[in-house]
Amino acid sequence: MVDSPRLSCWIGDPGASYVYSRVRFEPRPWPQALAALRPRIDAAAGVAMNSVLANLYRDGRDAMGWHSDDEPELGPRPVIASLSLGGTRRFAFRHRHDPARKHAIDLPHGSLLLMAGDTQAEWKHALPRTARPVPARINLTFRRILPSP
Numbered sequence: 001m002v003d004s005p006r007l008s009c010w011i012g013d014p015g016a017s018y019v020y021s022r023v024r025f026e027p028r029p030w031p032q033a034l035a036a037l038r039p040r041i042d043a044a045a046g047v048a049m050n051s052v053l054a055n056l057y058r059d060g061r062d063a064m065g066w067h068s069d070d071e072p073e074l075g076p077r078p079v080i081a082s083l084s085l086g087g088t089r090r091f092a093f094r095h096r097h098d099p100a101r102k103h104a105i106d107l108p109h110g111s112l113l114l115m116a117g118d119t120q121a122e123w124k125h126a127l128p129r130t131a132r133p134v135p136a137r138i139n140l141t142f143r144r145i146l147p148s149p
């Protein structure tokens, strides 16, 4: 169990295990709906994804704090494809070394956000809480975990 303000599930190919918030996740097998999405995500991202972190934000109190997806198993300059379903939430970026540099983007149902290049090295991102009434949201971040040595 991981105590976090959202519900999470790690899905992936066998061996695509992942340490997230200092907890190692062994992936669950691909459910059919996600297996069917995978080639379309791969084509959009230009990367063969082998895993997905699924997050459920039940309401505006569920959130994700500032972080970069810069774990070693993602390798340098990872491509991460983030598919949003359900309620629109605001996604925020803040520069690592110059926190005055900020961006925010609303992620509506069906949107695919690609993070690539130096995004993880140079920026942090977050999904802030909101006091507005918002429908539940599912976010699927497709990732490519490199084989562990």
Ligand SMILES: O=C(O)CCC(=O)C(=O)O
Residues within 6 Å of the ligand: 053, 055, 064, 069, 082, 091, 107, 125, 126, 127, 139, 141
């Ligand atoms: O829910 C989101 O849009 C962000 C998810 C995220 O940053 C992550 O899973 O690492």
Ligand SMILES: [Fe+2]
Residues within 6 Å of the ligand: 067, 068, 069, 125
């Ligand atoms: Fe992230």
